[in-house]
Amino acid sequence: VSSREISEENQLDKLVGQIEGWAHEAGFQQVGISDVDMQNEQSRLRAWLDKRYHGSMRWMEKHADKRLQPELLHPGTLRIISLRMNYLPENTEPVKVLKSPEKAYVSRYALGRDYHKLIRKRLANIAKKIETEASAIYADLKISQRPFVDSAPVLERPAAHKAGLGWIGKHTLLINENAGSFFFLGEIFTNLPLPLNRKKPQNLCGDCRACLQICPTDAFPEPYVLDARRCISYLTIENPGPIPEEFRQVMGNRVFGCDDCQVICPWNKPANFTLEDDFQPRHGLESQELLELFRWDEATYLALTEGSAIRRIGYEGWLRNLAVGLGNAAPDEKIQQALREKRPNVSPLVAEHIDWALAQQQNPRRRRIRKLRREPIDRTRG
Ligand code: SF4
Numbered sequence: 001v002s003s004r005e006i007s008e009e010n011q012l013d014k015l016v017g018q019i020e021g022w023a024h025e026a027g028f029q030q031v032g033i034s035d036v037d038m039q040n041e042q043s044r045l046r047a048w049l050d051k052r053y054h055g056s057m058r059w060m061e062k063h064a065d066k067r068l069q070p071e072l073l074h075p076g077t078l079r080i081i082s083l084r085m086n087y088l089p090e091n092t093e094p095v096k097v098l099k100s101p102e103k104a105y106v107s108r109y110a111l112g113r114d115y116h117k118l119i120r121k122r123l124a125n126i127a128k129k130i131e132t133e134a135s136a137i138y139a140d141l142k143i144s145q146r147p148f149v150d151s152a153p154v155l156e157r158p159a160a161h162k163a164g165l166g167w168i169g170k171h172t173l174l175i176n177e178n179a180g181s182f183f184f185l186g187e188i189f190t191n192l193p194l195p196l197n198r199k200k201p202q203n204l205c206g207d208c209r210a211c212l213q214i215c216p217t218d219a220f221p222e223p224y225v226l227d228a229r230r231c232i233s234y235l236t237i238e239n240p241g242p243i244p245e246e247f248r249q250v251m252g253n254r255v256f257g258c259d260d261c262q263v264i265c266p267w268n269k270p271a272n273f274t275l276e277d278d279f280q281p282r283h284g285l286e287s288q289e290l291l292e293l294f295r296w297d298e299a300t301y302l303a304l305t306e307g308s309a310i311r312r313i314g315y316e317g318w319l320r321n322l323a324v325g326l327g328n329a330a331p332d333e334k335i336q337q338a339l340r341e342k343r344p345n346v347s348p349l350v351a352e353h354i355d356w357a358l359a360q361q362q363n364p365r366r367r368r369i370r371k372l373r374r375e376p377i378d379r380t381r382g
Contacts, residue, residue, distance in 0.1 A: 008137060008138075009195075011136075011137045012137065012192070012193065012194055012195055013195055015130065015133055015134060015137070015192075015194065016033065016194055016195055018129070018133060019031060019081065019126065019130060019194075022125075022126045022129050022130075023083050023126060026122040026125065026126060027085055027122065027275070027276060028083040028084060028085050028122070028186075029084055029085060029086055029179060029183065029272075030083070030084050030165055030176070030179070031081060031082065031083045031084075031163075032081075032082050032160070032162075032163030032164040032165050032197045033079050033080070033081050033082075033163055033194050033195065033196055033197055034079065034080050034082065034159050034160075034162035034163040034196060034197060035078070035079060035080075035162070035196055036069070036070040036071055036077055036078065036079070036080060038067065038068045038069070038070065038155050038158060038159070039068065040158075041067075041068060041155055041158050042068055045064060045067065045068065045155075046064070048225065049061055049064060051227075052229070053221075053225070053226065053227045053228055053229065054228055055228045055229040055234055055238070055239065056238065056239060056240065056241075057228065057234075057238055059153070060153075063153035064153075066152075066153040067153045067154065067155045068155070070154065070155075070159075070189060073152060073153060073154065073189070074144070074146045074189040075144075076144050076191040077144075077146075077189040077190065077191060078190065078191050078192065078193055078194075079189075079190050079191075079192060079193065079194045079196070080154075080159045080163065080187050080188075080189055080190075081163070081187065081188040081189075081190060081194070082156070082159050082160040082163040082165055082185060082186075082187050083123070083126075083185070083186050083187070083188075084160065084165050084166075084174075084176070084179075084183040084184065084185055084186075085115075085119060085183055085184050085186070085274075085276070086179065086182060086183045086272050086273065086274045086275075087108070087109050087115065087182055087183060087184055087274050087276075087279050088108050088109075088182035088271050088272065088273050088274055089108065089111060089112065089273065089274055089279055089280050089281055089286070090273040090274075092108055092111065092281060092286040092287075093286075093287070094108060094259055094263050095263060096287075097253070097286070097287050098252065098253065098254075098260075098263075100253070100287070101252065101253050101328060101329045101330060102253075102289060102290060102291070102329050102330065102332075103253055103287050103288065103289060103290065104253055104255045104256075104285075104288050104289070104290045104293050104322065104325055105252070105253045105254045105255060105256075105258075106255065106256045106257065106285050106286070106288075106310070107233065107254075107256055107257025107258060107259050108182065108259055108286075109182075109184070109257070109279075109309070110256055110257060110285075110308065110309040110310055111279070111280070111281035111282065111285050111286050112276075112278050112279040112280050112281060112282055112308070113278040113279070113282070113307050113308060114307055114308055114309045114311070115149070115150075115184050115278075115279070115309070116149050116150065116151060116309075117307075118276070118278050119149040119184060119186045120147055120148075120149050120186070122186075123147030123148075123149065123186050123187075123188055124147050126147075126188065127145040127146075127147055127188050127190075130143075130145065130188070130190065130192070131143045131145060134192050138192075141191075141192075143190075143191065143192065144190070144191045145188055145189060145190045145191070145192075146188070146189045147186065147187070147188050147189075148186065148187045148188075148189065149184070149185075149186040149187075150184070150185070150186075154187055156185045156187060157172070157173070157174045157185070159187060160174050160185050161174065161200060161201065162197065162200060163197050164197035164199060164200065164201060165185075165201075166179075166181075166201055167200075167201045167202065167203040167204065167205075168203075168224065169181065169203075169205055169211065169265065169267075170205050170208070170209065170211055170212055170220070170223040170224055171211035171212070171215075171220070171226070171261035171262070171265070172220075172224060172225070172226045173261070173262065175204075175205075175265065175267045176201075176267075177201065177204060177267070178272075179272045180262075180265065180267045180268035180269075180271055180272055181262050181265060181267065181268060182262060182268060182271060182272065183272075204267070205223075208266065209223070210264045210265065210266065211260075211261035211262075211264055211265055212261075214260050214261060214263075214264045215260060215261055216232060216250040216251065216252065216254075216258070216260060217230040217231065217232060217235075217247050217250055217251075218230060219231040219232075230247065231258070232247070232251055232254050232257065232258035232260075233257045233258050235247055235251070236251070236254065236255060236256055236257060236258075236313070236317075236321045237256065237257055237312065237313055237317075240317070241349070242320075242349060242352060242353070243320065243321075243324060243353070245356065248324045248327065248328070248356060249328060249360075251324055251325070251328065252325070252328050253290060253325045253328060253329070254325070255290070255293070255318075255321040255322050255324070255325045256310055256313070256318075256321060282304075282308065283304050285310075290322055290325045290326050290329060290335075291326070291334065291335055291338055293318075293322055294319065294322045294323070294326060294338055294339075294342070295338060296318075298315045301315045301318055302315070305318075316346075316347050316349060316350055319342070319346060319350045319353075320349060320350050320353045323339065323350060323353035323354045323356070323357045324353055324356070324357065326338070326339060326357045326361070327353075327356055327357030327358075327359075327360035327361060328360065329361075331361050331362070332361070335361060336358060336361050336362065339354050339357055339358050339361070340358070342354065343355075
């Protein structure tokens, strides 16, 4: 080993310390570095896709190779720098809202501003600092880096696990021993040969099955496997079509995503809260009345969800989900009137959900929640 290589190694070690400092300054709670070898994930990912568990998320299929070979996504990538940032706002009392059927439950990550822009910007700043510093180490290397946050085919959880940020729980999310799971992940792909995290965190789920048992739609066919087609997050956010009737009653008041598997997880007690202003709830969305939200017209929806992840489902998806929530609320003449008033001016998709909600509201016998059977849908179809 030449003295030049030793000096490079020392400088890269120092650079990792600097990256940690910049990450903390930028509001990330933890950072780690992994290689790009994702081959261990191949059989799991292929089996998941073969079973059509990704539903209508065709991009999962289309970009599987890029997920498994990060260097195809960004040529030259040698390392993935993974970072995590807490998002749970304090005092948003998820369980209390879930137990209030007249309120709307919005997944806690979506209460404030959309995280994509904020995190991408901060990752880009860190990448710039890395580039400046690294060009002094490698005078002849063209440094090539790219930040990602949840919008590209990146196996972010396996990468973060390898980087030392936590283990993948039975609910398929990453859990950190000290911080639970209410955090976003972001990555910087880099062609710098940064030193790797040496110790993958041990899986501490043990005998616990709380997340699998609490799931309202029974979306885990087995531990560590999620059938997205049954997951309320998928049904209310990714799914552009009707919500299958068999899931509507058990959705309760969850109108944008679902956090049940995280809320029940013992590693989230006590929860770690975010300090970011941008992630604080806007427009009282942490415990807003279903009826109030349903009364928003499209202009109000567009104005009040500007810069929010809720924009993603559009006004039609919003009304569809709220109609299901209202169908599950206690029978109330005001709710029924609002449903009837809105019906003439909505799409056939929303109208069908409104009809379902009115039938629920008017016929208490339909309201008994039946226990879901394991195989109510054809699993071979998307
Ligand atoms: S609830 Fe239990 S099984 Fe599920 S992720 Fe948390 S510790 Fe693991």
